Amino acid sequence: MRCAVVVFPGSNCDRDAYHVLKNVFCLDSHYVFHEESFSPDEFDLIVLPGGFSFGDYLRAGAIARFSPVMESVRRAAELGKFVLGICNGFQILTESGLLPGALLRNRNLKFICRDVYVRVTNNRTAFTCSLQLGEVLRLPIAHGEGRYFVPSDRLKVEQIVFQYCDEHGTVTDEANPNGSILNIAGIINERGNVLGMMPHPERCCEEILGNTDGRKIFESLIAYFSWRKEHAAD
Amino acid sequence: MRKMYRVRVQILPKEGVFDPQGYTVRGALEKLGFDGVKEVRLGKLIEILMEAEDESHVRTLVSAMCDRLLANPIVETYRLLDVEEVP
Numbered sequence: 001m002r003c004a005v006v007v008f009p010g011s012n013c014d015r016d017a018y019h020v021l022k023n024v025f026c027l028d029s030h031y032v033f034h035e036e037s038f039s040p041d042e043f044d045l046i047v048l049p050g051g052f053s054f055g056d057y058l059r060a061g062a063i064a065r066f067s068p069v070m071e072s073v074r075r076a077a078e079l080g081k082f083v084l085g086i087c088n089g090f091q092i093l094t095e096s097g098l099l100p101g102a103l104l105r106n107r108n109l110k111f112i113c114r115d116v117y118v119r120v121t122n123n124r125t126a127f128t129c130s131l132q133l134g135e136v137l138r139l140p141i142a143h144g145e146g147r148y149f150v151p152s153d154r155l156k157v158e159q160i161v162f163q164y165c166d167e168h169g170t171v172t173d174e175a176n177p178n179g180s181i182l183n184i185a186g187i188i189n190e191r192g193n194v195l196g197m198m199p200h201p202e203r204c205c206e207e208i209l210g211n212t213d214g215r216k217i218f219e220s221l222i223a224y225f226s227w228r229k230e231h232a233a234d
Numbered sequence: 235m236r237k238m239y240r241v242r243v244q245i246l247p248k249e250g251v252f253d254p255q256g257y258t259v260r261g262a263l264e265k266l267g268f269d270g271v272k273e274v275r276l277g278k279l280i281e282i283l284m285e286a287e288d289e290s291h292v293r294t295l296v297s298a299m300c301d302r303l304l305a306n307p308i309v310e311t312y313r314l315l316d317v318e319e320v321p
Contacts, residue, residue: 058303058304059306062306095306101308102306102308102309104247104251104252105254105255106254107252108254109254109258149251149308149309151308179252179254
């Protein structure tokens with residue numbers, strides 16, 4: 001599985017993502033600068049990492065979506081390649097229209113940096129196939145603009161992949177850190193190959209960091225990818 | 235000949251989209267005794283200095299800027315407040 005981590009000016013989770021892909025999961029991983037282009041079949045997974053691309057000026061992700069690399073990302077997504085947008089990467093995906101909706105200022109107007117619980121609401125995706133339906137993950141969030149909003153006719157229920165919940169998996173308003181509609185923490189496109197999420201799975205993949213819940217998302221992708229490869233060979 | 239214009243664009247959160255900044259400011263105004271304030275919406279004001287053929291050309295260009303970049307139509311509305319020719 002060949003992976004790309006896109007680096008925008010202001011990305012600050014690019015190295016974490018690259019480290020996890022390359023050193024934790026031993027995948028063939030590469031940085032791609034925002035001014036570069038790549039052919040649609042060059043990478044199997046493209047990660048848009050967290051950070052503050054272009055200073056989050058105007059709106060988070062609003063300027064990054066016009067980076068030349070995003071045309072390559074769009075074409076790869078059209079070809080069915082996996083795209084994972086984490087935090088600022090999620091914001092860039094909504095701004096670029098690869099995912100529906102928008103991410104707004106947190107309802108308490110604060111930058112929130114802490115662990116939250118999310119519930120796996122859909123495990124029939126490439127990103128969650130190794131997880132149980134309803135499984136609870138503890139993942140870190142670090143964002144000021146994570147309040148997901150979408151008009152009701154623009155998102156299907158099965159596109160909701162992760163929802164903020166309490167430690168027992170109950171989706172409550174108290175467990176909603178930023179005021180996202182329906183406690184949404186992560187969504188997928190209809191085709192099932194582009195996922196955006198506000199929590200940071202790349203920050204919790206190693207024992208030394210005290211939490212390995214993020215591993216399961218990457219493990220799902222790797223498992224799905226090898227299954228599909230074998231299946232295609234049949 | 236192209237002329238110089240100063241344009242002001244207002245961007246506001248859409249009706250129905252919760253605006254926590256406006257909500258907080260309204261609460262602060264209420265505490266100061268301005269009890270008649272029912273709603274406050276906080277947005278952005280963007281001032282652009284630009285060249286164009288004429289005023290209608292300015293309006294076309296600025297609308298395109300708003301549609302493509304300056305506003306997010308899912309959550310925001312925009313309005314061209316004024317176009318002023320700069321000598």
